Every structure is written in C-alpha cells, then in structure tokens.
Amino acid sequence: MWFEGFQLALSGTNSFFLLLGTLLGLVIGILPAVGPSFGLVLVLPFTYNMEPATAMIFLCAIQSA
Numbered sequence: 225m226w227f228e229g230f231q232l233a234l235s236g237t238n239s240f241f242l243l244l245g246t247l248l249g250l251v252i253g254i255l256p257a258v259g260p261s262f263g264l265v266l267v268l269p270f271t272y273n274m275e276p277a278t279a280m281i282f283l284c285a286i287q288s289a
Contacts, residue, residue: 232277241274241282249289260287 232238245267252263263286271279 233281237275238278238281241278242285245282245285246289249286252286253289260289263287 248267249260249263252258252266253260264283267282267286271282274282
C-alpha cells in the first residue's frame with residue numbers, strides 16, 4: 225500500500241509536474257502583489273484534464289514554492 229503510493233508519486237509524469245509546478249510557483253512568487261493563491265487560480269484550468277494525483281502534486285508544488 226505504501227509502496228504503491230510512493231511509486232505513483234515518483235513516476236515520470238508526476239515528477240515532471242512537480243518540477244514544473246515548483247518553477248511556476250517560484251516565478252509567480254517573484255512577481256510583486258501576486259501570491260501563491262493567484263498562481264493556483266491561473267493554472268487551475270490546465271488541471272481539468274489531468275489525473276487527480278498529478279493535478280494535486282502540481283497544485284501543491286505551486287502553492288508551496
């Protein structure tokens with residue numbers, strides 16, 4: 225059970241979106257008067273066609289960066 229979760233989280237697609245979300249979060253965080261919540265609002269439409277785990281990893285990476 226735990227191994228399957230780690231395997232899902234560390235798959236190639238999810239790792240790519242983790243990196244992409246971190247980079248987007250950093251870029252959005254640098255801009256004045258724009259915070260992580262606004263970054264989530266900007267990328268939320270792109271997550272509609274993603275797998276749920278991938279979308280959550282992507283959004284969490286943006287929020288925490």
